[in-house]
Structures are given as structure tokens and as C-alpha cells.
Amino acid sequence: MATIIPIDTPTLGDRSYLAHDGRVAIVVDPQRDIDRVLRLADDANVSITHVFETHIHNDYVTGGHALALATGADYHVNADDEVSFDRVPVRDGDVIDVSDSLRVRVIATPGHTFTHLSYALDAATPGDGGEGSGALRPIGVFTGGSLLFGATGRPDLLGREHTHDLVHHQYESAHRLADELPEDTPVLPTHGFGSFCSAGSTGDTTASTIGQEKRANPALTQDEERWVADTLAGLDDYPAYYAHMGAANAGGPDVPDLEAPERADKDVLADRITRGEWVVDLRSRTAYAAGHVTGTLNFGIDGQFATYLGWLIPWGTPLTLLGDSPEQVAEAQRELVRIGIDHLEGAATGEPADWTDQPLGSFxxxxxxxxxxxxxxxxxxxxxxxxxxxxxxxxxxxxxxxxxxxxxxxxxxxxxxxxxxxxxxxxxxxxxxxxxxxxxxxxxxxxxxxxxxxxxxxxxxxxxx
Structure with a gap:
């Protein structure tokens, strides 16, 4: 029996997925740190044979290319996407036989991007009376940035000049999914868990089906004119770092280096702050307010760290991290490579008295x-x-x-x-x-x-x- 395992990245508001039949597995929209995916596959004792991208992502650097290279899996990307790496080009209507008991059907769902794809996963289920293509039925649809829980992906990330066309495409795509898939099909989006790629609120919903969306999602309950107007009126700002993600993903990102950064001592930290580099304190806001190195900035690892740091930092600014422990710094480093910040100038751990001889700041x-x-x-x-x-x-x-x-x-x-x-x-x-x-x-x-x-x-x- 097939199993679908969500892989959550809550600080970016996204999910990736690993699905398998006990022998082979597919992965959809993996994040950059592919060691998480590889561990899940090892734990399940399955081989990853296929990797799928729903779209060229705007809110994170994909791990799809690196995962395919690491596992020898086929890497499925829309044939119309302009990329600089080898891939298995897929188009609307393609069918990929993963195994005797797993099949993926490609469904064009433009709206979040022009080349966005969704993937319906068909599998053999108990009571089918056998295996083979005739015994397979949908057990989920990976909708990426198309149909979300109670919302859709936003249509404005490719520029204002494309928003009008994309928002209408998004409405049509939501209806196509609703029309073509059984109501009990689980909806498995990539965005919608806090990601700024969402247009509209997804609330606290953690699971849904096509039938539930048909009854509750405004894209499926409102007429097109009203839904388009409401969606466009609700669009808000999105993180500045998004501007760098498309090019990074089209280039085929490699495996990130997660080796611990070089240690920075008091003099080095003071010099970097004086030069206007970013020295970021990862501790909780409570700890930071009580005492911190003057001139540092507080982006606590306990919140949407990468989203807000990536939003504010002038791209390419040298960055040093301060944390309670090496583990806290490592967690932040993992978050940063997901948005393409691969290089750290250094790090220091401990407490503020270990990082400066000057009086501490507080507020x-x-x-x-x-x-x-x-x-x-x-x-x-x-x-x-x-x-x-x-x-x-x-x-x-x-x-x-x-x-x-x-x-x-x-x-x-x-x-x-x-x-x-x-x-x-x-x-x-x-x-x-x-x-x-x-x-x-x-x-x-x-x-x-x-x-x-x-x-x-x-x-x-x-x-x-």
C-alpha cells in the first residue's frame, strides 16, 4: 500500500513530499537540504527513483537537482521551463509509471507561474483485485502553488505585467483539478502553511480533499469575476529575497555546504560591526532584550528566521551568526541555505559576555x-x-x-x-x-x-x- 509522507519546513511555510510503495519512492518539491529526504527514504528502506518539481520556485532554493544527482533519480521538470541542467521534460497529459503500483499523471495548472504543473498520484489500493494500470486510483494530487487549503498560490510573483493573465489561469486551474479528480482525493500543496506564496488565508488547516475544497475554497465557490477582484485586492508585499530564487533554481542548485562556519572572536566581531557587516543574534527576543552586543541584530531562530532575514538583508551582505550553541547556529545555517545564503563569514556561540568586552546593550x-x-x-x-x-x-x-x-x-x-x-x-x-x-x-x-x-x-x- 502506498504511503505519502509530508516533509514540513514551517519557517518558510512549505511542504515537500515523499511517497512510496514500500520499494520505490518519488519526491515532490524537495527543499535544498536533501539529507532530510535521504534519511526518510533510508528509514522506509525505499529507493528514490523519481523527483518532480511543480514549478520553478520563488520562495526557496530547490533540492530537486541535487537529490536527482545523489540518487540517480529521473528529474521531472516542465518541458517549457528554461533551465540549464538535464531533466526529464514533462508536459500536460504525460503519464509516468513509477512501479507496478504507483503512477504519476501530469496536469498543467498555470496561475502561480505560466508553466506550473500538478501531479496526480495513482496507486493500487486494498480491494482493487490486483496490480497494474487498470487497478490504480488517485490517492493524492500534489498541487504545488496551485490549489491550496482554502486559497491558491499568488499570481503576481512574475511581475505586474503578468498578474492579470495569471490570476485568470489560476482560477481555471483550480476548477480543472476540481473537475477532473474524485472528491476524496487528498490535496497536497507545497505552499500554504505560512508561505508568502499564498494568495488568501489558508488558516490552520493541515489536510484537505478535492471535495472539501469544492465546498470551502473561494476559488471554487465564487464566480470568476468576484474571485479575481478579491484575490487582486488581497495581494500584499512578499520577501525581497524571492527575486533571487528563480534564477538560482533554473541554474540547477547543488548540495549545500553545511560545515560549521569559522569561529569569530571578540575583536573580529567588533571589526565586522564597525564595518557595517551584519552580525545576527539568534537567541530569543527575551534574551536579546536583556543583554546583547551593541550593533547586532536580533532574528530569533524561534520564529520565521530565514523569511525575515532574507527579506531585510541587502543581498550579498557579509553575515556572521551568534548563538547559544553550535546546534543553534547549525539550525540557522540550514535555514539560510534554503533561501540561497550559502556563505557565512563566521559564528560565535555562548553568551554576550563571550562576544564583547564593551558594555552590553539592552532595551x-x-x-x-x-x-x-x-x-x-x-x-x-x-x-x-x-x-x-x-x-x-x-x-x-x-x-x-x-x-x-x-x-x-x-x-x-x-x-x-x-x-x-x-x-x-x-x-x-x-x-x-x-x-x-x-x-x-x-x-x-x-x-x-x-x-x-x-x-x-x-x-x-x-x-x-
Whole structure:
């Protein structure tokens, strides 16, 4: 009996998949660090014979090319994709016989990109009465950035000039999948678990079927005109590092080097900070606020580390990591190679006293209740670093809106004096507070849930009409 194993990458909001029949396996949309996939295959005692890409990814560097080379698997990529490596070109309607009990059918589903493909996996199931092509039925469809849980992949990543055509393609593709596959077919998307490749909210859903999507997904319940209008209106900013992913993936990325970076001592760290290089502290925002090396930036490994670091860092800027332990640095390094940041200048582990002889920097952490209390007594500068759409939906009256990803280019617009910085939950606020502190601002980081607590504290809020 066939087994499908999701491989989650929660910090990027994506899933890869390994599916096997007990002997041979396929892999769909693997991440760059293929050792995870190889371990799963070894644990299942199966051989990877086929690797499939649903599209040339925008939010991560693929491991597909490297995995195919490592295993000798056939590497299936759309025939119309312009790539610089050998692949097995596939097109709409192709059928790949993986084994006597596994078959993959190629379904063109443009919308996220023009050449996007989905793959229906057919397998022998108990009660079929035998094996062979006649006994196979769908057990899942790998939808990549096409049909997601309650949403679809966004249609604007190839540029505004293509968005109109792609959004209509996306609607048609969702309906094609719904029309051609049985309602009990599991939907197995790559995006939709926090990835900025999603257009619309996928909520907390972790599993779905074609039938469930037909009843709940706006792309399948709304008419095309309304759905297109709602989708285009809901498109928001996406990470700047996406601009580099397409070219990297078309070039056939190799296996990343995950060897530990060179150790950086106090003098080296001080010199790198002075030169304007990025020295990033991976510790929790609580630990960072309590004491840190002045001039460092806090991107905690406990949040969407790679997404936000990749979004803010000027591409190619030398990068050094600071962490509690070698394991924390190794985890961050793994996250970074997934978005194409392969080289680190160095790293240091331990605690801030091990990294500098200078006095440590620190700043206060607070709640929205604290902010409300302070505002009873004096004017307080509030900086909202959520995305513009979040601010427009609801914000604290008088708050200055500078989305986190714009902060480095808009530092001159930061309110004077002490600044209370907030986001939706605290993670982005800590990043912003570290950036501001590194540039000499006095900050208080609001480490609290905006949705749960801002209104309850009596803070005056302005909501969208």
C-alpha cells in the first residue's frame, strides 16, 4: 500500500513530499537540504527513483537537482521551463509509471507561474483485485502553488505585467483539478502553511480533499469575476529575497555546504560591526532584550528566521551568526541555505559576555497594557511594523506605520525620542527594535498579541471602514 509522507519546513511555510510503495519512492518539491529526504527514504528502506518539481520556485532554493544527482533519480521538470541542467521534460497529459503500483499523471495548472504543473498520484489500493494500470486510483494530487487549503498560490510573483493573465489561469486551474479528480482525493500543496506564496488565508488547516475544497475554497465557490477582484485586492508585499530564487533554481542548485562556519572572536566581531557587516543574534527576543552586543541584530531562530532575514538583508551582505550553541547556529545555517545564503563569514556561540568586552546593550519589553498605562500619563511614540494591510485593517491611533521590510530605508521617518515598537505578536517588533537600537534609538519592544490584547487594554484603535 502506498504511503505519502509530508516533509514540513514551517519557517518558510512549505511542504515537500515523499511517497512510496514500500520499494520505490518519488519526491515532490524537495527543499535544498536533501539529507532530510535521504534519511526518510533510508528509514522506509525505499529507493528514490523519481523527483518532480511543480514549478520553478520563488520562495526557496530547490533540492530537486541535487537529490536527482545523489540518487540517480529521473528529474521531472516542465518541458517549457528554461533551465540549464538535464531533466526529464514533462508536459500536460504525460503519464509516468513509477512501479507496478504507483503512477504519476501530469496536469498543467498555470496561475502561480505560466508553466506550473500538478501531479496526480495513482496507486493500487486494498480491494482493487490486483496490480497494474487498470487497478490504480488517485490517492493524492500534489498541487504545488496551485490549489491550496482554502486559497491558491499568488499570481503576481512574475511581475505586474503578468498578474492579470495569471490570476485568470489560476482560477481555471483550480476548477480543472476540481473537475477532473474524485472528491476524496487528498490535496497536497507545497505552499500554504505560512508561505508568502499564498494568495488568501489558508488558516490552520493541515489536510484537505478535492471535495472539501469544492465546498470551502473561494476559488471554487465564487464566480470568476468576484474571485479575481478579491484575490487582486488581497495581494500584499512578499520577501525581497524571492527575486533571487528563480534564477538560482533554473541554474540547477547543488548540495549545500553545511560545515560549521569559522569561529569569530571578540575583536573580529567588533571589526565586522564597525564595518557595517551584519552580525545576527539568534537567541530569543527575551534574551536579546536583556543583554546583547551593541550593533547586532536580533532574528530569533524561534520564529520565521530565514523569511525575515532574507527579506531585510541587502543581498550579498557579509553575515556572521551568534548563538547559544553550535546546534543553534547549525539550525540557522540550514535555514539560510534554503533561501540561497550559502556563505557565512563566521559564528560565535555562548553568551554576550563571550562576544564583547564593551558594555552590553539592552532595551525594555512591554505589553499593550503597559503601553495603555503609559499613554494615560504622557505622549508616547508608537511604531507599527506590521505590513501596510495589517495596519490598514486596524491600528493604534497615532501610531506611525513603517512595515518591517521598509525600516532600513525609512529610518529617518522614525519618531524622535523613545519609541514603542509593536507588530502582531512580538517577533517582528524585536527585529525592528534591534535595528533601531543599532542605529542609536531608544526603544521599548511590545512583546504581545495585537489581536488578543490591544483593544482589551483600552488603547484607542482605528479600524478599516
Amino acid at each position: 525594555e519589553r512591554a505589553t499593550f497594557a503597559d503601553l495603555a498605562q503609559v499613554r494615560h500619563h504622557r505622549d508616547v511614540a508608537v511604531l507599527d511594523v506590521r505590513r501596510a494591510s495589517e495596519h490598514a485593517a486596524s491600528h493604534i491611533e497615532g501610531a506611525v506605520s513603517i512595515p518591517l521590510h521598509e525600516l532600513l530605508t525609512r529610518l529617518g521617518q522614525t519618531p524622535p525620542g523613545q519609541v514603542w515598537v509593536h507588530c502582531a505578536g512580538g517577533y517582528r517588533a524585536s527585529i525592528a527594535a534591534s535595528v533601531l537600537a543599532a542605529h542609536g534609538h531608544r526603544v521599548v519592544a511590545v512583546d504581545d498579541s495585537y489581536d488578543e490584547h490591544a483593544a482589551a487594554t483600552g488603547l484607542p484603535l482605528t479600524a478599516a471602514a
